[in-house]
Amino acid sequence: MSAQDTKVHKSASLETPTDLPADAVRDIAGALNILLADMFGLYLKTKNFHWHMSGPHFRDYHLLLDEQGEQIFATTDAIAERVRKIGGSTLRSIGHISRLQRVLDNDADYVTPKDMLAELRDDNKQLTTRMRETHNVCDEHGDVASASLLENWIDEAERRTWFLFETTRGRGE
Template identity: 55%
Template sequence: MPEKKSSENKPAVADALNALLADSFALYLKTKNYHWHVEGPRFRDLHLLFDEQAAQILATIDPIAERVRKIGAPTLRSIGDIGRHQSIKDDDKAGVGADAMIANLAADNEALLAQLKETKDAAEAAGDIATSGLVDGWADDTEKRIWFLKATLGG
């Protein structure tokens, strides 16, 4: 007899989605920070790349939060709540070089991808095919961001 999947696992899905939401906000803001502060000979290309990637991340935020609400759980309520849940670290330093920005964003997107995999695992354990399917698209977008960032660094 197949393993019965139940709503008992829904809190794990909501927790995973809320962690993903917090890190998506953190990564969005870090990407915009770098968009605003990048300098040097690659300014235009990186300014545009960071803006494009920030917009893509921002586009995931509302669907993540709405998915949490659809499964009947509360979601994040404030900047402080985001700060308590995020694992992606802020970068408040001035004068961050372009290569460091790119490397930081690549590493943070890789962390987000790992979190997406954890979210998918939680969704599948709960039999939550809607969340599982949404995560697939977000993971593909994240992989593309990683690819672009690493290719920009030349490796």
């Protein structure tokens, strides 16, 4: 590739053609990128707790968090690709994620299994609220495709919250 080709390539636009107005792309892409950062934050926290689980229910909790982590991670590509489909750009680095994420990290050396599950339950519940807010942004701009995806992800987050709630109910561990 020549220097001229490189210069042209670097200046090429990433804007995908869309029928959504520019303000809709800006608002929806912005909301989805923040949600994407939250998903990465929740994914890493879920895997952290999966890797550091201990105690008498280790196997059950370890497997539960592995399953939930896979489900959370599966949404990340779909969210990022949705942003690109509507003409936006998406996250580019771990630093970008850390600037946008609202899910709080947990870097503690030790967290009890009960506290791990309760923290993830609350994070998933909060994520559900934030997905509903993002759905409202999509509704405001008539983006039914993004709204439809969000409806499925809301259902998945509610299921994770339910499982974590039931797992922690009445346990004194």
